[in-house]
Amino acid sequence: MENIIDIRGLNKSFGDIRAVKDLSFGVKEGELFAFLGVNGAGKSTTINILCGILKKDGGKVIIDGDDIDRNPSEIKRKLGVVFQDSVLDGALSVYDNLACRAALYGISKRDFQERLEKLADLLELGDLLKRTVSKLSGGQRRRIDVARALLHKPKILILDEPTTGLDPQTRKNLWKVIEDLREKDGVTVFLTTHYMEEAGDADSVVILDSGTIVAMGTPLALKNRYTGDYIALYGADENAVKTLGVKYETMRGTYRLFVPDTSFVTRLIVEHPEVFRDYEVIKGGMDDVFLAATGKKLVEGGEK
Amino acid sequence: MTQLRTLVGRNVRLFFRDRGMFFSSLITPVILLVLYATFLARVYRDSLQSSLGDFLNVPEKLMDGFVGGQLVSSILAVSCITVAFCSNMVMVQDKAKGVVRDFVVSPVSPPIRALGYYIASLIASTAVCYTACAVCLGYLAWVGWYMSVWDVLLMLLDVFILSVFGTAISSVLNFFLKTEAQISAVGTVVSAGYGFISGAYMPIASYAGALRKILSFLPGTYGTSLLKNHALRGVYAEMCELGFSNEALNSIRDSVDCNVYFFENKVKIPEMYGIVVGATAVFLGIYIFLNALFEKKNDR
Numbered sequence: 001m002e003n004i005i006d007i008r009g010l011n012k013s014f015g016d017i018r019a020v021k022d023l024s025f026g027v028k029e030g031e032l033f034a035f036l037g038v039n040g041a042g043k044s045t046t047i048n049i050l051c052g053i054l055k056k057d058g059g060k061v062i063i064d065g066d067d068i069d070r071n072p073s074e075i076k077r078k079l080g081v082v083f084q085d086s087v088l089d090g091a092l093s094v095y096d097n098l099a100c101r102a103a104l105y106g107i108s109k110r111d112f113q114e115r116l117e118k119l120a121d122l123l124e125l126g127d128l129l130k131r132t133v134s135k136l137s138g139g140q141r142r143r144i145d146v147a148r149a150l151l152h153k154p155k156i157l158i159l160d161e162p163t164t165g166l167d168p169q170t171r172k173n174l175w176k177v178i179e180d181l182r183e184k185d186g187v188t189v190f191l192t193t194h195y196m197e198e199a200g201d202a203d204s205v206v207i208l209d210s211g212t213i214v215a216m217g218t219p220l221a222l223k224n225r226y227t228g229d230y231i232a233l234y235g236a237d238e239n240a241v242k243t244l245g246v247k248y249e250t251m252r253g254t255y256r257l258f259v260p261d262t263s264f265v266t267r268l269i270v271e272h273p274e275v276f277r278d279y280e281v282i283k284g285g286m287d288d289v290f291l292a293a294t295g296k297k298l299v300e301g302g303e304k
Numbered sequence: 305m306t307q308l309r310t311l312v313g314r315n316v317r318l319f320f321r322d323r324g325m326f327f328s329s330l331i332t333p334v335i336l337l338v339l340y341a342t343f344l345a346r347v348y349r350d351s352l353q354s355s356l357g358d359f360l361n362v363p364e365k366l367m368d369g370f371v372g373g374q375l376v377s378s379i380l381a382v383s384c385i386t387v388a389f390c391s392n393m394v395m396v397q398d399k400a401k402g403v404v405r406d407f408v409v410s411p412v413s414p415p416i417r418a419l420g421y422y423i424a425s426l427i428a429s430t431a432v433c434y435t436a437c438a439v440c441l442g443y444l445a446w447v448g449w450y451m452s453v454w455d456v457l458l459m460l461l462d463v464f465i466l467s468v469f470g471t472a473i474s475s476v477l478n479f480f481l482k483t484e485a486q487i488s489a490v491g492t493v494v495s496a497g498y499g500f501i502s503g504a505y506m507p508i509a510s511y512a513g514a515l516r517k518i519l520s521f522l523p524g525t526y527g528t529s530l531l532k533n534h535a536l537r538g539v540y541a542e543m544c545e546l547g548f549s550n551e552a553l554n555s556i557r558d559s560v561d562c563n564v565y566f567f568e569n570k571v572k573i574p575e576m577y578g579i580v581v582g583a584t585a586v587f588l589g590i591y592i593f594l595n596a597l598f599e600k601k602n603d604r
Contacts (some may be wrong), residue, residue: 051409076411087406089314091321096314103310104410148406 003062004029004156004188005050010059012045019045021211023059027204029155032182032189033198036290037208043192044084046208047160051081064151064155079106080154084161086141087148090134094125094144097133098151105152112151119147122177139170146177156188157181164194171195182304196286205286207293215293219286226292227284229265231257234278307412311420312427315394319428329390329428330536332495333383333436337443340375348374355559362546369448370539373558376440377531378504382461384429385502386495386525388470389487391428392478395421396487418475418595422588426471433463450538458534466527469580472587479594502528507561521565523583526576531565533573536562 010023020042027033037043048054050061052072061068063075088097095116101239120126123143123191133141142162144190149157159178163171175198181187191202199205200219207215207222233241233255241248246268247258259265262281269276348371356362359521398404403590405415407417437460451459474494482544499505508516519525519589540553548556557563564571571579 044335051405053405053408073411073413076409079409081406081409083402083405085402087401089318089403091318092314096317100310101406101410102408104307104412106306194547269372 002029003027004064005033005190006060006062007046008060008181010046010061010215011057012042012049012054013057019211020049023208023211025206025213025216026159027107027156027188027190029188030182030186031203032178032191032201034205035190035192035208036199036204036286037192041208043208044160045211046058047081047158047190047192051079051158052076077152077217077284078155080149080156081151081158082142082145082160082162084164084272086133086134086145089146091132093132094136095129096157098148101148102151107152115151115153119150122180123147124173125139131262139166142166142170142174146174150181151207153185154187156190158190160192161194162191165196175201176285196290200286205289207290209294215289219289222289222293223284223286225289227288228258228260229262229284230282231255231259231265231268231276232280232282233257233276236275236277239271240275244268244275308416308420308423310372311407311412311417311434312424315327315421315424318397318425319391319424325390325393326428329387329432330435332386332390333379334439335373335377336382337436337439340379341443344378345371345375347417350491351559352556355556362543366447366450366539366542366546367448369444369450370536372423372444372447373450373535373539376444377459377528377535378499379440380433380437381466381470381502381504381524381528381531382495382499384463384466384493384527385470385473387436388425388474389478389491389494391432392421392425392471393484393487394424395475395478396481396484399482405529414595415592418592421591422475422591425475426468429471430464430467433467434460437463450542451535452538455534455537459531460527462527462530462534463486465577465584466531466579469523469527469584469587470573472584472588474592476587476594479591480506482529497514498524501525503561504528507559508564509559509561516565517567520564523579524527525561525564526571526588529561529571530576530580532560533562536560 005027007026008024010020011018012020014121023042024048028279035046037042044055049056050063050068052075055236056068064078066075066078068075077291088094089100092100098116099112102115116129120129123146125143125147128136128144133144136144144246146162157178163174166174182189191198193199202219204218205216205222206213215226217225234253236255238250238255241255241257244257249256259268260281265281269279349367352370362439398407412420441451441456441459477490477494478487481490501519501522503519508519508525511519540557543553543556554563564576
């Protein structure tokens with residue numbers, strides 16, 4: 001599959017600070033791409049360059065075959081952006097906000113009405129259209145932000161921490177919408193997030209630290225490379241656990257065994273079936289990958 | 305064209321939806337009228353009386369019409385500029401709230417975006433200034449009316465041209481501002497200073513020679529003079545009827561800046577229009593150029 005976003009040797013500095021250093025990666029058409037890093041890692045700078053908000057110092061950015069230096073206007077029609085903070089006009093109604101944004105993309109009134117109907121169904125906006133944006137909840141506003149970004153049917157949807165601050169149910173609903181879009185319309189999703197379970201669902205992941213890529217690949221490949229597996233062992237005797245000869249920790253009567261990979265687990269179970277009466281094999285998560293790759297823990301609103 | 309119309313509509317709606325913004329714009333000319341009528345009216349009146357001496361017996365109504373004309377033209381001259389700074393708040397608010405990013409990522413060109421703010425600000429500014437103008441004309445009708453329909457039309461034209469000019473200046477200055485605190489600080493400085501340098505608070509004729517020469521280079525001076533000429537034309541005609549000599553009338557015109565001189569050369573009314581319109585075109589050009597030049601910012 002072709003790369004819909006191709007970034008080669010991207011550089012950007014702010015004074016003496018090199019925000020992005022020789023960044024090179026690609027995003028395939030239709031995939032969910034997760035771009036991870038702590039605050040200040042260079043994520044927003046890269047996104048701002050992709051969107052045309054910032055000028056790059058060096059390198060090449062090709063989006064759907066167009067060079068951002070040569071055809072920025074055409075590229076802008078292919079991108080839909082959901083920013084970290086809402087960019088809607090709080091004093092205007094939802095309908096006025098969306099109608100205004102649609103007109104900026106040259107969408108006729110009739111096309112706008114058709115598109116709005118579809119988006120209202122998809123994002124459940126029906127009751128919200130007449131309401132003033134400033135009076136909406138964070139989750140409702142987020143849905144309008146997404147609708148705004150999708151009005152012109154972009155090929156690429158850039159989501160900059162779209163679910164930060166939202167309650168679990170709203171996050172779940174938003175992800176369902178994004179999945180629908182990918183499935184039905186083949187939209188490529190470029191995501192930055194602080195939620196590692198969201199990154200775990202991505203087709204490919206790039207982890208950024210201090211403006212440089214420190215890890216890149218599918219979540220499975222990254223997990224295999226940077227983390228081991230765990231075995232959660234229930235109702236076992238500690239002396240028996242000791243005979244297994246692996247590092248472990250006790251958590252409320254459960255033993256957590258650290259193992260290098262799944263094949264090692266299989267061997268262990270075959271050799272000591274009497275110990276493994278009730279157990280789970282758990283693969284390392286994206287949190288562990290991130291910690292191993294950057295030495296930092298990614299949490300909402302910053303790093304630890 | 306659709307993009308421009310949309311942006312203008314959005315910006316105008318935002319201005320009028322924010323009642324604080326609208327009323328703070330409108331209150332400036334009203335406060336000025338109250339202050340002028342309370343304090344400056346007497347100063348203007350005494351000044352005219354002392355210059356006339358016992359030479360002629362001038363009716364009270366004419367005196368009031370003369371003073372009122374000066375007050376009204378001064379208020380409108382200042383308001384057209386200061387109101388433009390208030391009405392141009394949306395541009396700075398969009399930057400402060402980050403909303404401008406949404407326009408940058410859309411296929412709207414920077415000059416269209418810039419014009420969208422300019423035209424919307426002009427519409428809002430003109431609406432406020434015409435409201436102020438209506439109040440001022442009502443005040444003139446109350447104290448002493450000497451204006452013809454043509455004078456009123458010309459005054460409305462002056463208000464429009466000065467609003468266009470004020471909006472162009474505020475657009476250039478606001479381009480560099482990023483927070484609402486900055487724009488309110490700039491607005492305060494402008495409203496305090498512009499009245500003096502344009503001859504609205506005090507006639508430029510009363511300033512020292514060197515300062516008069518410097519101020520004759522500023523286009524605002526001619527904008528104020530246009531308003532004064534049209535507000536006072538009827539008063540001068542009445543004075544002429546009463547037997548004022550051309551010399552005396554010319555001296556009065558000089559003293560209240562109805563006659564403005566550029567290095568001893570009297571600037572005619574069409575030339576005043578030319579200066580204000582030309583200056584507006586220059587500021588507007590700078591504003592659009594700045595927007596095109598700084599389309600892609602290099603800093604966060």
